[in-house]
Each structure stands twice: as C-alpha cells, then as structure tokens.
Amino acid sequence: MVETVVRAVNNAFIAEDRWRLWLSGLEMTLLITFFALLMGLVVGLFVSVIRVSHDTLEKPNLTIRILNRIVSIYVSIVRGIPVIVQVLLWSFVILATSRNHLLIGSLAFGFNSGAYVSEVFRGGILSIDKGQTEAGRSLGLGYVQTMIKIILPQAIKNCLPAFGNEFISLLKETSVASVGAITELTHVANIIRGRTFDPGPLFFVATIYLILVLFLEFLVKKMEKKLSKSDRRVKPIKRKGLRSN
Amino acid sequence: MISVKGLTKDFGDIKVLRGIDETILQGEKVVVIGPSGGGKSTFLRCLNLMEFPTSGEIWFENEDVSSYRKGHLLNAHRQRMGMVFQHFNLFPHLSVEENITLSPVTLKKASKKQALETAHRLLDRIGLIDKAKNYPATLSGGQKQRVAIVRALAMEPSVMLFDEPTSALDPEMVGEVLDLMKDLAHEGMTMVVVTHEMGFAREVGHRVLFMDEGVIVEQNKPEAFFNNPQSARLQDFLAKVV
Ligand SMILES: Nc1ncnc2c1ncn2[C@@H]1O[C@H](COP(=O)(O)OP(=O)(O)OP(=O)(O)O)[C@@H](O)[C@H]1O
Ligand SMILES: [Mg+2]
DSSP, rough: HHOOOOOHHHIIIGGHHHHHHHHHHHHHHHHHHHHHHHHHHHHHHEEEEEEHHHHHHSSOOOOHHHHHHHHHHHHHHHHHHHHHHHHHHHEEEETTTOOHHHHHHHHHHHHHHHHHHHHHHHHHHTOOOOOHHHHHHHHOHHHHHHHHIIIIHHHHHHHHHHHHHHHHHHHHHHGGGGTTTTSSSSHEEEEEHHHOSSSHHHHHHHHHHHHHHHHHHHHHHHHHHHHHHTTTTTSSOOSSSSOOO | EEEEEEEEEEETTTOOOOEEEEEEEEOOOOEOOOEETTTTTHHHHHHSSSSSEEEEEESSSSHHHHHHHSSSHHHHHHEEEEEEEEOOOOOOTSSHHHHHHHHHHHTSSSSSHHHHHHHHHHHHHTTTTGTBBBBBBSSSSSHHHHHHHHHHHHOOOOOEEESSSTTTOOHHHHHHHHHHHHHHHHTTOOOEEEOOOOOHHHOOOOEEEOOOOOEEEEOOOOHHHSSSOOOOHHHHHHHHHH
C-alpha cells in the first residue's frame, strides 16, 4: 500500500522533474483565473450599469438604448453557448493564430465571466435602497455622479463575497481550457497520466483543486464576516496605528 | 419666492395632485398636514423636481422651473432646495463628515478643505463634532436626522423641504430634531414642512395647509387653522389626530 503511494508520487512528481510541469500548470490556472476575473469585473460592471440605467431611467437616450441592445446580445451569447464550445472557438477560431495560452484562456473565461458578474452587479445595484439615489439627486448630484459616488461603492461592497465565489467557480471552470490545448493544471495532470499509466495524477489534481477551493472558501467566509461588521465603526485615521473594529 | 400655478401630477391613471395654487414667500414657514395618500410628499417632491409635474407651473425666483427635465438646470434647481427625508437616507459607506462634503466637493461648490471646514462648523453647531469620523450606522436616529439636515444645509439652499422628518424616530429623539428645525426657522430659512407634529405647526408655522385628495382643501394661520377649522374634512381630520 505505502509502496504504491510512494511509487505514484514518484511517477507523478519526481520522475523526469515532472513537478516543474505541475507548477507551470498551476501557475497557468491561477493566472487565467485571475485575469479572467479581472476582465469579468470590468465587463460585468460596464454591462450592469448600462442595463440598470436603461431599465430605471425614465427616458433612456439613444446611446444607452443601443448599448443596452449590444450588451443584451452579449449576455445571450455567453449564456446560450456551452463553455466548452466557447473555449474551442476562442482557441481554434478567434485566436487560432496565437499560441499565447494565457491570453486565450483569460479572454475566453473573462468574456464568459463578464456576463455572470454583470448579473451579480445588477442585483447589487438594484438592492441599494431607492432613498440613496433620492438623497443624492436631491443634493443636486447628477445621475452619473450619484451612480459613481453613492450607488456603486455600496453595490460593489455588497457584491464582494459573490466575486470571491465567482473566483472559485472560475478556478474550477478553467479546467475546461484543456480542450483548447491550453496547458493549465488539468491538462498537465492528464499529460502526466498518459506517461505514468496510473491514476495517481488524477487523484493529485483533484486534491490540489479541492485544497485551493477550500482555502478560498475560507477566505470568502472571513471577508463576509468582516464586511457585515464594517459599517459599524469609526473611520480609521491612518492605515498604521490602532486597527479599526 | 415659490409660486405654484395649477400644478397637477398623475402616476399613470392615478391623479395624485389635482391642481395646486400656492405662493410661498421668502422666509415663510409653511406646514403641510393631511391624511395618508393625500399627495403631501408628491407636492413637496414636485417643488424640487424629484417628480416632474404633469401640468402647471412652478415659479422659483422669476424662473419657471416646471419644464426642467435633466442636466444642469435641473440639478442646479435641486441644489437650491434642500430636502430632508423621513428615513434620513444618509450614505452608509461614507463617514459623517464625508456625507456632508460629498455634494459640495463633487459639484465643485467648494474645495475639499473649505467643505470640511463648513462640515465641521455645522457639526459643531449640532453638537456632533466628535462624530465627524463615525459612520452613520453608529448614530442614533435623532443624530442621523440632524446630520441629514446639515448635509442639506451644506449646499446653502434657499429653501428647505422636510417630508415627515420625525416620523421614523423614537419619541425621545423627536425633540432634538424639532429643536434644530426651530433654530433654522429663527434664522430666517424658508421652510416647507410635512409633519404630524401639531405643536411644531402651531409654534413655528406661519401658515398651515391641509391637503387631501390632491388639493389644498383649506389653509390658514395656525391659530385659526386649529381653533376654527372651516371644512368638514379638516374638522374630521383634526378630531382624529388631536
Ligand atoms: N412613484 C409613484 N408611482 C405611483 N403612485 C405613486 C407614486 N408616488 C406616490 N404615488 C401615489 O400617490 C398618492 C399620494 O402619495 P403621497 O406619497 O404624495 O401621499 P402623502 O400625502 O405623502 O401620504 P403619506 O402621509 O402616507 O406619506 C398615493 O396614493 C401613492 O400611492
Ligand atoms: Mg408622504
């Protein structure tokens, strides 16, 4: 038994310096996840602000109506096409000439994530009490100023835990990138499996994902707790010195 | 100062205001009372164009503002009319002083430094200077409403509109808010106040309006208004609330 495990570890990690492959795969997975989330946040914020403006303004102007149409189509596309097909399209059609795995993966998953993040943001924006907009507007602030200074900061803060969860979902979802020949963690594990002829690498890759996800979930929980307390405090004077709350 | 002519407001099929004619003078304190759903809030919100009139005119210092729908004119008009809400509507993500400085600074009415000085002066005046760096969630209801009032004052409005400013407060906190409003009144601020505080109406009001079903049914000086109501509807209403 012990011998089997030792052999599996040896085959998967030590033989032919395979740990290097593992590390590069892990790095690729984390980088794709990070950049995809970043892109998802930017795209999602943009999309949600347009949709909310379109839905709540009494008379949205032509620019907003056109933009709203475009982002609606974007969201339908993302939701209507399986992720795996999207990845294949990015990898072998849209960016067929590029072999920059990080770029392909980040764009594919960022494009995908933007649509989901936009829904989260939209809920976040709509959940802010109408009185906040009224107070801002009654003070003479314009629609955009009220959005930027009053609504979005609160909405984004409320959404932070959801973004943490989106990061976790993305981390797992990027494993699909292997179908696009992108050498991320799952792909690497599968390559090594093909060489060792034992199931070890699959167990190891499963364990790595599991540990990462559990750790991230722990961080999100912590963040949630901290956020729920954060409005009941005094503004910290400086970063250094006494910690708030 | 404010002159309203034939103001109506519909929400879809519901006629909420059915023709309001009213003139409010500089420095006047006008108290509006009436049953729920009578259109008091809507009237107030039409004055600062938080709701757009369906028809009629709203003259403000020789300017018919009733057709403003967006942009600079609309926002400039709202700056001249401070509004205080039943539920305070402080910005929870900003400290007390930031609540007060946000609008003047964003609208470049004052530099950051000037705005902070003004905020501190106003907070000092209401005895909350030590709360300047607190977040609203740490304040009591009465403190929140007083901050909301000075937040509006920081824009140096020429009229203050109050929509049931004490209705959401615990009874023991009503006094501190009314006291601040009385101070404001004595300084000569033009005020339109929707309230159920009849004591305040008697003490501070120059005129009391009774609104019901979208019209001003009756109005008078407080003395006569309360002691000698003319219409049956007002007599009914007063009998119920007093
Ligand atoms: N945005 C809106 N859309 C549709 N109907 C509205 C809207 N705002 C107000 N109303 C309706 O207009 C009527 C008058 O409302 P308003 O808030 O002006 O009354 P009010 O006198 O302030 O009452 P209260 O004492 O309850 O605050 C109510 O029947 C209300 O349902
Ligand atoms: Mg009302």
